Amino acid sequence: MKKLLSIAFLFLALFVNAQDKTTPQKTQIVEVSCGQCQFGMTDKxxxxxxxxxxxxxxxxxxxxxxxxxxxxxKDGFCETIKTAEVVGEVKDNTFVVTYFKLLPLKK
Known part of the structure; x- marks a missing residue:
């Protein structure tokens, strides 16, 4: 009986772990630049x-x-605002990025 219970618990743990890893994060298109020079942020x-x-x-x-x-x-983040495709989340008023891709500048 102990072996059966242990095996059932193991399968449950593997199932829960697999569920967490397959949950996709949302891809967003955002503006990106120097926080101080372009967005007027003063925290740092x-x-x-x-x-x-x-x-x-x-x-x-x-x-x-x-x-x-x-x-x-001339085309750096302190001089211009760009767009990027990102994946991440806001934690403690900071964006924690797990994927970051700059998008081409529009002409």
Whole structure:
């Protein structure tokens, strides 16, 4: 009986774990730029990557401003607002990104 109960518990645990991993996160198209230079955020000093979702700006954790080129270049994040396809969630007023892809600039 103990073996049967143990096997049933193991299958239940595997089922719950599989359910958590298959839950897809929502892909969003968001504005992305320097939080300080373009979005007027003052919580941090310097230049940090931020996203704007539904009019609210959040600093990003999971990728950095310099991971995507020179932020201070003519077409950098400190000079322009771009769009990106992202997956992540807001936690403690910060956007925790698990996927980040810059979209081409519109001409």
């Amino acid at each position: 000093k310097g230049c940090d990557l931020a996203v704007r979702i539904e009019g609210k700006s959040y600093f990003v954790v999971g990728t950095k401003i310099d991971d995507h080129g020179d932020a201070h270049a």
